[in-house]
Amino acid sequence: MSAPSGQDRRGEAVRSGPGRVLVAVYGIFALAATSRAAVQIATRFAEAPLAYVLSAFAGVVYIVLTVALARGARRVAVAACLVELAGVLVVGTLSLADPAAFPQATVWSGYGSGYLFVPLALPVIGLLWLLRGVRRS
Amino acid sequence: MNGAYSGWLIGAALLLALVGVVTAVRDRPMGPVLLAGLGLLELAVLAQAGFALAGLGHVAEKATFIGYLAGTVVIPPAAIWWGRAERTRWGSGVIAVAAFTVAVMTGRLLQLWNAGA
Numbered sequence: 038m039s040a041p042s043g044q045d046r047r048g049e050a051v052r053s054g055p056g057r058v059l060v061a062v063y064g065i066f067a068l069a070a071t072s073r074a075a076v077q078i079a080t081r082f083a084e085a086p087l088a089y090v091l092s093a094f095a096g097v098v099y100i101v102l103t104v105a106l107a108r109g110a111r112r113v114a115v116a117a118c119l120v121e122l123a124g125v126l127v128v129g130t131l132s133l134a135d136p137a138a139f140p141q142a143t144v145w146s147g148y149g150s151g152y153l154f155v156p157l158a159l160p161v162i163g164l165l166w167l168l169r170g171v172r173r174s
Numbered sequence: 175m176n177g178a179y180s181g182w183l184i185g186a187a188l189l190l191a192l193v194g195v196v197t198a199v200r201d202r203p204m205g206p207v208l209l210a211g212l213g214l215l216e217l218a219v220l221a222q223a224g225f226a227l228a229g230l231g232h233v234a235e236k237a238t239f240i241g242y243l244a245g246t247v248v249i250p251p252a253a254i255w256w257g258r259a260e261r262t263r264w265g266s267g268v269i270a271v272a273a274f275t276v277a278v279m280t281g282r283l284l285q286l287w288n289a290g291a
Binding site for chain 2: 053054055056057058061062065068069072073076079080
């Protein structure tokens, strides 16, 4: 790792420009997923505990990503993007293979089909953005 | 909540999102048109929130409904703040995302409202 000034410059490269749009989109998803999960867990947890816990987990991942991108913490952001990608692929596949386990939709059900597939596209775009910056610096 | 009013609001928010995309593609920061559009959008969602809260008894999923209402009211001012902070095409991109989100959230509000009927 290089001097603090270099660290700052790379952080700036992550959060400025297109990074702003990513932060905004992740912020919205963080808000949407966590508040949805909070309502579901508070009011009807017994209906679909697995789906609601996964919703909450997705919300936490989105919060971590929003903060990491906004602060320019590239490594945390890359790790969270990978977790997010794995999550959407695993949950998407499970929700199609075993719909009984997911009677209520989560953000990641059907690869995010309830959210215009944005949850599937976001980690890919996020990784492209983060890794492009690495190559440049 | 009034279906026709919210329908117009969704159309207006989508139009504003389109203007934001066009502005970003033309490589311009937020200008007076986007600023005024966001201001009008905020007034429109505040009016909608007023109608919706007045008829809250009608809705089954109150917590979710209020969450979406709060989202629509908070997003346009946040987009204005962001558009002023990032004076590049990406500020306009954030505004496009924000306007689109308001349209989607208003759509979800209508669904929740109609489900309660």
